[in-house]
Amino acid sequence: MKPRIVYTILGKELLDTLRDKRTLLMMVGVPLLLYPALLILGLQAMLVQQSTLERSVSRVAVIANDPLLLEGWLRPSPKDVMKEVLRSPKPPMDAAMDAIRIEIVDTKDPDAELIAGHIDAVIAVRGDAQALLDQNASVPIDIRFDSTEFRSREAASRVREALSEARDRLQLQRLKREELPEAFLRPLEVHEKDIAPPVKRTGFLLGLLLPMLMILTIALGAFYPAVDLTAGEKERGTFETLLSTPASKLEIVAGKFLTVFLLAMATGLLNLISMAASFFFMMSQVSSAAPNKAFLDIQVPFQAFPIILAAIVPLAFFISAMMMSVAVFARSFKEAQNYLTPFFMIILVPAMIAGFPAVQLGPLTRFVPIANVILLFRGLMTGTLGAEAIFAVFLSTILYAALALLAAGWLFQREEVVLSEERGIPLTIRRSDIRPRDGLTPSWALAFFSVMIILLFYLGGLAQHWNALGGLLITEWGIILCPTLLLLWFVRIRFRPALLLQRPSWKFVAGALLMAGGGMLLTLQLSAWQNKVLPLPEGFEETFERLFSSSGTGLGFAVLFFVLAVSPAVCEEILFRGAILSGLRQRLNPWVCMAVVGVLFGLFHLSLYRVVPTGMIGVMLTYMALRSGSIFPSMAAHCLFNTVAILAASERLPRTLLEPLAHLDKEGLPWFLALGALLALGLGVALIEHTARRRQATAG
Amino acid sequence: MLRTEDLCKVFHTARGKPVAAVKNATFSVSAGEIFGILGPNGAGKTTLLRMLGTIITPTSGHCWINGMRTDESPDQIRSEIGFLSGNTKLYGRLNPAELLRYFGRLYGMPNPLIAERTDALKDLLGMQEFMDRRCESLSTGQTQKVSIARVMMHDPKVLILDEPTLGLDILTSRTILEFILDAKKRGHSIVFSTHYMTEAQLLCDRIGLIHQGELLAVGTKQELYERTGTESIQEAFLTLIGRHGAGAA
Numbered sequence: 041m042k043p044r045i046v047y048t049i050l051g052k053e054l055l056d057t058l059r060d061k062r063t064l065l066m067m068v069g070v071p072l073l074l075y076p077a078l079l080i081l082g083l084q085a086m087l088v089q090q091s092t093l094e095r096s097v098s099r100v101a102v103i104a105n106d107p108l109l110l111e112g113w114l115r116p117s118p119k120d121v122m123k124e125v126l127r128s129p130k131p132p133m134d135a136a137m138d139a140i141r142i143e144i145v146d147t148k149d150p151d152a153e154l155i156a157g158h159i160d161a162v163i164a165v166r167g168d169a170q171a172l173l174d175q176n177a178s179v180p181i182d183i184r185f186d187s188t189e190f191r192s193r194e195a196a197s198r199v200r201e202a203l204s205e206a207r208d209r210l211q212l213q214r215l216k217r218e219e220l221p222e223a224f225l226r227p228l229e230v231h232e233k234d235i236a237p238p239v240k241r242t243g244f245l246l247g248l249l250l251p252m253l254m255i256l257t258i259a260l261g262a263f264y265p266a267v268d269l270t271a272g273e274k275e276r277g278t279f280e281t282l283l284s285t286p287a288s289k290l291e292i293v294a295g296k297f298l299t300v301f302l303l304a305m306a307t308g309l310l311n312l313i314s315m316a317a318s319f320f321f322m323m324s325q326v327s328s329a330a331p332n333k334a335f336l337d338i339q340v341p342f343q344a345f346p347i348i349l350a351a352i353v354p355l356a357f358f359i360s361a362m363m364m365s366v367a368v369f370a371r372s373f374k375e376a377q378n379y380l381t382p383f384f385m386i387i388l389v390p391a392m393i394a395g396f397p398a399v400q401l402g403p404l405t406r407f408v409p410i411a412n413v414i415l416l417f418r419g420l421m422t423g424t425l426g427a428e429a430i431f432a433v434f435l436s437t438i439l440y441a442a443l444a445l446l447a448a449g450w451l452f453q454r455e456e457v458v459l460s461e462e463r464g465i466p467l468t469i470r471r472s473d474i475r476p477r478d479g480l481t482p483s484w485a486l487a488f489f490s491v492m493i494i495l496l497f498y499l500g501g502l503a504q505h506w507n508a509l510g511g512l513l514i515t516e517w518g519i520i521l522c523p524t525l526l527l528l529w530f531v532r533i534r535f536r537p538a539l540l541l542q543r544p545s546w547k548f549v550a551g552a553l554l555m556a557g558g559g560m561l562l563t564l565q566l567s568a569w570q571n572k573v574l575p576l577p578e579g580f581e582e583t584f585e586r587l588f589s590s591s592g593t594g595l596g597f598a599v600l601f602f603v604l605a606v607s608p609a610v611c612e613e614i615l616f617r618g619a620i621l622s623g624l625r626q627r628l629n630p631w632v633c634m635a636v637v638g639v640l641f642g643l644f645h646l647s648l649y650r651v652v653p654t655g656m657i658g659v660m661l662t663y664m665a666l667r668s669g670s671i672f673p674s675m676a677a678h679c680l681f682n683t684v685a686i687l688a689a690s691e692r693l694p695r696t697l698l699e700p701l702a703h704l705d706k707e708g709l710p711w712f713l714a715l716g717a718l719l720a721l722g723l724g725v726a727l728i729e730h731t732a733r734r735r736q737a738t739a740g
Numbered sequence: 741m742l743r744t745e746d747l748c749k750v751f752h753t754a755r756g757k758p759v760a761a762v763k764n765a766t767f768s769v770s771a772g773e774i775f776g777i778l779g780p781n782g783a784g785k786t787t788l789l790r791m792l793g794t795i796i797t798p799t800s801g802h803c804w805i806n807g808m809r810t811d812e813s814p815d816q817i818r819s820e821i822g823f824l825s826g827n828t829k830l831y832g833r834l835n836p837a838e839l840l841r842y843f844g845r846l847y848g849m850p851n852p853l854i855a856e857r858t859d860a861l862k863d864l865l866g867m868q869e870f871m872d873r874r875c876e877s878l879s880t881g882q883t884q885k886v887s888i889a890r891v892m893m894h895d896p897k898v899l900i901l902d903e904p905t906l907g908l909d910i911l912t913s914r915t916i917l918e919f920i921l922d923a924k925k926r927g928h929s930i931v932f933s934t935h936y937m938t939e940a941q942l943l944c945d946r947i948g949l950i951h952q953g954e955l956l957a958v959g960t961k962q963e964l965y966e967r968t969g970t971e972s973i974q975e976a977f978l979t980l981i982g983r984h985g986a987g988a989a
Contacts, residue, residue, distance in 0.1 A: 048845040052834070059833040277829035281890070283795050284828055285846040286819035455796045 041294065045287050049295025050302075053269055057299060063264040067307045071257070071314040079318040089190070097143050098195030099158075101150035104165035113206035114142045114163075114199065141198055154184060160195035161185045176214060247421030248395070251414040253315065254308060255391050258356045259363070259384060261307020265300045266363035271376035279458060289458075290483070293364075293449045300360040308352055347420050354437035355413050359387065361444030368451050368458065390414075401425065406432040407497050409440045431648035436497075439490045446487040471530060478537040478622070480528075485623025488527060489640055492615065495519050497646060509603050516607035524615045539618035544670035545735070551727035552664045552673035556680040558720030559660050564701065565709050567653045600686050609679035616641050616658065617665035617674045630666050637662040657681060663725075667732045741929040742775075742792065742898055743768040746801035749787050761787040763953045764801065769929045769946075771897070774920065776944030777933040778977065784953040785933040786825060789902045792931060793823035805898055819847060822891035825902035829887075832876030836867060836886045839875060840893055847894035854893075861889040865919065881912035888919060899923060899930045905939060917943060937974040949977050956980040 057063050104110050116124075121139040128135035147153045150162040162184040169179045181203065185196035215224060223229075236244070273279045282292060366383050370376035390411035393399060401415035406429060416433045419425035451457050480488065499519050504511030528538060535541060616637055624633050641662075642655025661674040668674075687693045688701060697713075709717065747765040750758045762784045769775040777785050790796045792803055794814035803810040805817050831839055837858060844854035862868055865885045870878055875886060884904065891899065901920070905913040920943060924930060934940055940947055941961065948958040957964060957980055965971055968979040 044848075045846060048842065052831075052842045055838075056831055056833050276832065277827050278831055280795060280825065281828040281830065284793055284818060284823035285843060286815050286848070287846050288815050459796065 041288065041290055045291045046294045046298065049282075049287065049292060050298045053265075053296055053299035054302070057265050057268060057303060060264075060268060063268060063303070066264050067261060067303060068310065070260075071307065071311040075311070075314045076318045076321070079322055083322050093190060093194050096191065096194070097141055098160045098191070098198050099143050099145050100161045100163060100195055100199060101147045101153065101159050102144055102163050102165075103150060104163070105168050106165075106170055107144070109169050110163060110165060111144055114144065114202045116140055116202075117205060142195070142202065151184065154186065154192075157186075157189065160189075160192045161199055163199055173210065243421035247418040250312075251417045252391055252395065254312065254352060255355070255359070255387065255410060255414070257311035258304050258308040258352070258359050259387060261311070262300050262304035262356070262360045262363045263380060265303045266360065266367045267370075267373055267376040267380065269296045269299060270364055270368040271370035272373050274370075274458070275372040283458070289452045290449055293445075293452045297361060297364060297445060297448060300364055301356055304356045304360045305352065308356060347417075351413055351416060351434075351437075354434060354441050355410075357441035358409065358437060358444055361441055361448050362387075365444060365448040365451055368448065394418075401429055401433070403501070407436045407494065409437065413437060428648050432646070435643060435646075436494075439493060443487060443490040446483050446490070449483055450487070471532065474532045476532040476534060478534050479626055480531065480533060480538070480619060480623035482623045482627050484531065485620045488524075488623075489620055489644075492520065492523065493644055493646070495523065496644070509599075513603050513607060516603075516611040520615050521611040524611075524619050528619060533619075533622070538622040539614060540621075540665055540669060540671040542670040542672075544668050544672050545731055547727055547731040548664070548668035548670065548673045549676050551724045551731065552668070552677040553680055553724070554720045554727065555660055555664065555724030556677035557684075558717040558722075558724060559657065559677075560681055560684050561709060561713060561717035562721065563653045563656050565714070566656060568708070570649070570652055597686075597690075597692075600690075601683065604686055605679045605682035608682055609675045612641075612644075613661070613665075613671055613675045613678055616644075617661060617671050621662060621665060625666065633666065634659045634662045664728065667728050673728075741769055741771050741773075742803070742805050742931065744792070744801065744803045747788065747791055747798050747803055748800045749784075749791060749796065750799040761953050762791070765948075765950075765955045766801075767948050767955065767958050769898075769931055771929055772924055772927045773945045774924050774930045774932055774943050776940040776947040777931065777950055778935070778937065778940045778947055778973065779933075779950035780935055783950045785935075785950055786827075786902050787953075788950065789823075789825060789900050789931065789933055793821065793825075793900050794818055795823070819894070820896055821898040821900060822894070822896040823900045824887055824891045824904055826906060830875040830883060830890070833874060835872050835874050836862075836878075836889070837871045839886065840889060843890050843893050849894060857893055857895070858889075861892060865889055865915065881908055884908055884912060884916065888916060892923075897928055899928055899932075901930065901932045903934055904932070905934070905936065937972070937977070941973045947973065949980055951981050951984060954984070956984055 100114070102110050116139045121136050124139035125132045125135040128138060130138065145159055147159060150159065153159045154162050162182075164182040164184065166180040166182070172179045183196050183199050183203075186192040211225065212222070215222060234241070273282070283289075287295075363380060363383065366379050367376040370379050387410055390408055391414055394405070394408075394411035394414035399405065399411075399415065401412065401419050405415055406412050412433045416425065416430065419429065496515065496519060500511070500515040502511075503514040503519070525535075528535060620640060621633065621637055624636055628636065638655045638657075638659035639651075641658025642651040642653075645651070645654045657678075661678055664674040664677055665671055684693075688698065691698060693701075708714075745766050747762060748760065749762045750760050752758055765788055767775065777788060779785050787796070791798050791810070792805070794810045794817050797811055806820055808817055810817055831842075834842065840858045840861070841854055844857065849857070862871060865888060867882070867885055867889065870882050875883065878886065888904065891901075899920075904916055904920070908916065917939065920930060920932065932940075932943065944961075946958065946960050947964060949956045949964070957967060957976075959967065961973065964973065964976045968976040970976045970979055
């Protein structure tokens, strides 16, 4: 892939898209104008309505034996009258009249008048109020109102408030009469205190609201470019023009995808900024109207923003790639809109499920696309997540994004998809249409890796949960090896060249074993150093030691050796140094190949703490396979790595080795072991290099 | 320059039924030659040219351009040919200058060369008046001139032109045809499809007559006349169709 071509396509697509009024409207117009306009207008309307309601007088009918007593209770308190006189610019007498918010009206049929909307509420006193009060009994009062009418609700609220004040006054009179203290009615004095600082409270609220909004805005931002750059281009008849240039389909996909991704990101960010600005404007308006409300005490957790931005990237990546994959099937803009509408619904389902308070970021939800990012935000905002969970969410989101992108790339390669002029595209893969090859393509290799890691997570996790050793055996042979061989067979890959099934020279095997011996010790030292920066969580080591020593299972060393050393050596090597390497070594130079396969091998172990050490081992194993041209030296070395691990965990190694290994954290490798390890590694590399060069010279 | 051998393309309908759009097409085109592919609508001309342009891959058979096989080095081949068809439209929101710069870059041309070629093509095709107007506002003739300029931007030695004069007025058609003749004089190999018999008669050194996906005959005008006992391409074509129909029956 030529970056210059990708960059050229990206530049043109950005220019072309930004000249499209529809996209501009969705991308810039909606966030910058619509949200603030809606929020501000809505708020203004609400404030005007509130103010009108507050200044209005509620018309209330009274049904009582002694209406004057009730009228007295409904009168404004002297405090309220004084407040209105001080606030109002009117003369004091007029202002005092304004403080009256409840007007008692005379009607013949109060309930009918209320239903007709002529009055706002009815107050009915059952029984003789004064007599009941004199007997220290309760006066039953009904407030009738229409909850669907703002005025009626406001009237009921005012009556409720006035009667509540009257009740408090009467209560005090009774206590005085009986010579009882005020505390008589309050045997418990409960005070609540929210210890969450405003920043945490705001974070919690944002954690609930923000992720859903982000997903919606990113999807909205990706929608038009994804459609325009695929189905739109087909409809305008320019796709074939582009396909007639030397740009490869992968370069075209990459350029178009980057455009959609950047525009989705830009729209997402613009939306967020606009919503945030509108939100703060609204809060400032509300707080100026109600300055003493504690719930308005908000502080934005700005320290969470980098994490939000970092999580937007894989999320936008995933959504953009998915949308492009779906839109490319359509022949026209309209058809693409029809295809993408259900997609919107589909991505909202995990988002909604993740919104339930009981759903947490657990071992299972970490790998559920969309939902995992929402739960990650929520966890980060409340500070309840560890590095391992963050790593798992980022890893899985990036993997899903990569899969979606590879799917888009694969679809672009299919001429019946990109050039279709018919509805109902037959999207089938016929094995007979595939030409036999000596290895996978790089995109197939990466797609296969992504699928394998998801299989490993779900099926492997399930099997190992059922039984640790049995589950591992099933994982290696059933989940790793079988699908690998099936895929290679289906896409007609020749096993012998792809899997490097060549008989190696004994010198390659000896070199690999020397490298493994030395590399093992150095990797252990590397893990010990890493432990200082990224300490292992409690129980992590114990789980491994228990597995490797299999204490209490009664299994012999032979079984452990087969499950933990031979099986990974065969199955994982076939996958990594066989299938995946076959795809990558055709396009990448050996050094890049080693680094990429090493990283993939590290990630495959699904633990943040194992990525670096296992990745280093992966680099060494890939080097052995590449230089020897055979998979067997790396299989032997892999087997040796795991055997040494079993021996160390079950304390079967000589004491001279076990002692220093136990204190690696504090003391590091003793000088003789470090020197020995370096020497073995160097000798191994030298032997492999020497043998490989001699073989090249002979072949040349 | 260009050679095909038993080129076939089979499409599958939505129900999976195979339909052969091109059957066993074999022909060659030399440097400085115009090879015309003549046939009615739906005969398979566009599919055949799309295979030559590496837009689609043949179901069987092979095609070589400049010594390279189209299925083995499609990207390299596309950098050495110019492909124009009714389906290769222009980006409406770009103007001709931006469009030519974009395609020049995709062909890996350095910026000074892009500017030089743009100026030359602008003068050659008479595009001065509308270089800064968006392509969506251009007339059919102006659009086709820009399309020709797009194809010629990297000065390819092989030109594959699918009905380049379709729907054009007489004046623009003449400009395009003169341009094709000029390209031939400069040693370009041109594969040119049309259903206008007169155009084929006027321009082509050799002609392939295609009907229902099958190349019925390939040869110079004279050879076709002799083979069919006729005196015009139109008559030769009708005679061949008649024989093909009788043979099929």
